Each structure stands twice: as C-alpha cells, then as structure tokens.
Amino acid sequence: MQILMAEYAGFCEGVERAYRIALEQTKTHKQIFMLGNLVHNTQVVRKFEELGARIVKAVSEIPQGTDGIIIISAHGVSPLVYDEINKKGLELVDTTCPWVKNAQKLSKNLAEKGIQVIVVGDKNHPEVKGIVAWSGGRALVVEEPEDLASIKLAGKVGVIAQTTQSEANFDKVVEELKEKTKDIIIHKTICGATSKRQKAAIDIAKKVDLMLVIGDLKSANTNRLTELCKKTGAETHQIQTALELDGKWLAGKAKIGITAGASTPDWVIDEVIKNLGNQENLLLHNCN
Known part of the structure; x- marks a missing residue:
C-alpha cells in the first residue's frame, strides 16, 4: 500500500503563530482565558485546557477585577470586544x-x-462575524452565488473573502456580482496557505484510490478540502483522529492520499500515518 502525503497539509503559518503565542502564555503561571476556541480543532483546545486555560464564550463571563490574560483566537473578533477587554x-x-x-x-x-461591503463566506463562522462587525455591521454575507438573487445593490461594491474560502466559489460570486454592477472593487483575501492546500489536495485526490482528510468537523478549511477532494471523484473520508479510521476503507486500495486542514496539529497527522503503518507494505511519499 502506497501513501501519498499532500505537499501542504496541517498547521498554516497563522495557526502555527497562534498556537506558539498561546503556548508561551501558559508558561507565565497566570490565569489564562481563551475567548472561544483558539482554532477549530478539538485536540488543540483540549491540550490548552489540560494546561490550565479556561475557554469562555464572552468577556462578560470573566469577573471584573480578575488578574489574568485573555487570548483572542486566530479567527479574530469585533472592535467592541477590544473595548470590553480594556x-x-x-x-x-x-x-x-x-x-x-x-x-x-x-x-x-x-x-x-x-x-457596500460584501463578504463571501460562512455567515455563522466567527471570522466572518468579526469582519462584518468591522464594517459597523453594514457588510452583507454571501455564501454562494445564488444568495445574490435577493440582494439589491446601489452604488459601489467592495468584495472581501473569508480567508479560508474556496477560490472557485469566490470567483463565481464575483462573476455574478459583475452582472449586477460594474462599480466593483475586488479584494481576494483568501490566504495563500488555503489556496496551496486546496490545490495540493486536489492534485493528490486525482492520483489515489482513497483520500483521507484529517481535521475537525468544525473546521471550515478542512470541510472545504473534503468537498474539493470528493468533487474529483475520489473516495474521500474526513476523520478527526486516528481512532476514526475504518479498516474497511482500505480494502483493495493500492494508493491512499492524505491531507489535513490548516488547524490540524502534526501529532494528529502522525498518529493517522502510524495507524495506517500497521497495514502491510506501507510506503510513504511526500508529494513535493
């Protein structure tokens, strides 16, 4: 059995940075509060809880006068939250x-x-909610081209993307917008790591009998990788940990592809590969 590992998989620079900064704070011996999940990965969140961090949904949960550190997640927050923290x-x-x-x-x-600001992304994602808040709440969220049918535009339009948005979906929304208005400014704010991961995942999926996407079900970028891999026609399964790996998927498979979301830590990826390594004739290839 041959395993092909995507060239770009696992922690992106933004998540790596957030993880490193947060980890340093746990060494201060101060009370650590995390405003929401640092990243959308249960294993990472659990690790910080084990290190003593307390996850809060709102600043209001923290008593006035508390001597502690509050960490804003990689997804960002609204400007009002900064005022609350202060x-x-x-x-x-x-x-x-x-x-x-x-x-x-x-x-x-x-x-x-x-x-008029239009954000292409998931309206329920914390990153998108934050971006909308920075517009003073005036931005409109479009998840897919069909959403534009009910939107009336007047004046100039500025388009922004959720940073983990699929390039294909963003481009389709922009094309639809151009049919509704010619006065448009386009800011393709999809991060470079997202684009690289998506392209690398698609490339691998086209070469294998089975594609495994490792990442949390709450992770937007991981879910998008799964969607893109499935569109290639490859049998694709998204798993959060090695425990979810089903041996039946491997039957008769000569080539297995692996990718992972930008919020998936190396130790989770390594555990999946180790689990696969229990199979006979394992040969791991890094596709770069």
Whole structure:
C-alpha cells in the first residue's frame, strides 16, 4: 500500500503563530482565558485546557477585577470586544491571523468610504462575524452565488473573502456580482496557505484510490478540502483522529492520499500515518 502525503497539509503559518503565542502564555503561571476556541480543532483546545486555560464564550463571563490574560483566537473578533477587554483590565494577547486582520481593515476602510461591503463566506463562522462587525455591521454575507438573487445593490461594491474560502466559489460570486454592477472593487483575501492546500489536495485526490482528510468537523478549511477532494471523484473520508479510521476503507486500495486542514496539529497527522503503518507494505511519499 502506497501513501501519498499532500505537499501542504496541517498547521498554516497563522495557526502555527497562534498556537506558539498561546503556548508561551501558559508558561507565565497566570490565569489564562481563551475567548472561544483558539482554532477549530478539538485536540488543540483540549491540550490548552489540560494546561490550565479556561475557554469562555464572552468577556462578560470573566469577573471584573480578575488578574489574568485573555487570548483572542486566530479567527479574530469585533472592535467592541477590544473595548470590553480594556474595561475589564485584562492583559490582552491577540493571536488574530494577519490575513484575517487584513480583511478586517479592508472591511472597515471600505465601509467608511460608503462602499457596500460584501463578504463571501460562512455567515455563522466567527471570522466572518468579526469582519462584518468591522464594517459597523453594514457588510452583507454571501455564501454562494445564488444568495445574490435577493440582494439589491446601489452604488459601489467592495468584495472581501473569508480567508479560508474556496477560490472557485469566490470567483463565481464575483462573476455574478459583475452582472449586477460594474462599480466593483475586488479584494481576494483568501490566504495563500488555503489556496496551496486546496490545490495540493486536489492534485493528490486525482492520483489515489482513497483520500483521507484529517481535521475537525468544525473546521471550515478542512470541510472545504473534503468537498474539493470528493468533487474529483475520489473516495474521500474526513476523520478527526486516528481512532476514526475504518479498516474497511482500505480494502483493495493500492494508493491512499492524505491531507489535513490548516488547524490540524502534526501529532494528529502522525498518529493517522502510524495507524495506517500497521497495514502491510506501507510506503510513504511526500508529494513535493
């Protein structure tokens, strides 16, 4: 059995940065609060909880006067949250991904110029909610081209992407928008790591009998990798850990492809490969 590992898989630079910064804070021996999950990966969240971090859904959950550190996740937050943290007197550690920060700034700047902001992404994702908030709540969220049918546009339009958005979907939305208005500014804020992972996953999926996508079910970028791999026609399964690997999937498979979401840690990927390694005649190839 031959395993082909995607050239780009696992932690992206933004997640690696957030993880490293947060890990350093656990060495301070101060009370650590994480505003939401640092990244969308249960194993990473569990690790920080084991190190003493407390996950909170809102700043209001932390009592006034608490001496502690609050960590903003890689997905970013609204400007109002920064005000809340300041009023609480908490020490702020901001791990917002630089790509997300850029999208937030664009949202704010476009809205301040009176331009209608459209964010292509998942309306329920914390990153998208934050980007909308930076526009003063005036941005519209479009998940797919069909959503534009019910939207009336007047004046100039500025388009921004959720950083983990699929390029194909973003391009389709933009094409539809061009049919509705010619006065449009396009900011393709999809991060480079996302694009590379998607292209590498598709390339591998076309060469194998079975494709395994490793990552949390709450991870938008991982779910997108799964969708893209399935579209190639390859048998594709998304698993969160090695425990979910089903031996029946491997029967009669000569080539197995592996990729992983940008929030999937190396130790989870290694465990899956180790599990596969229990099969006979394993040969691992890094496709780069």
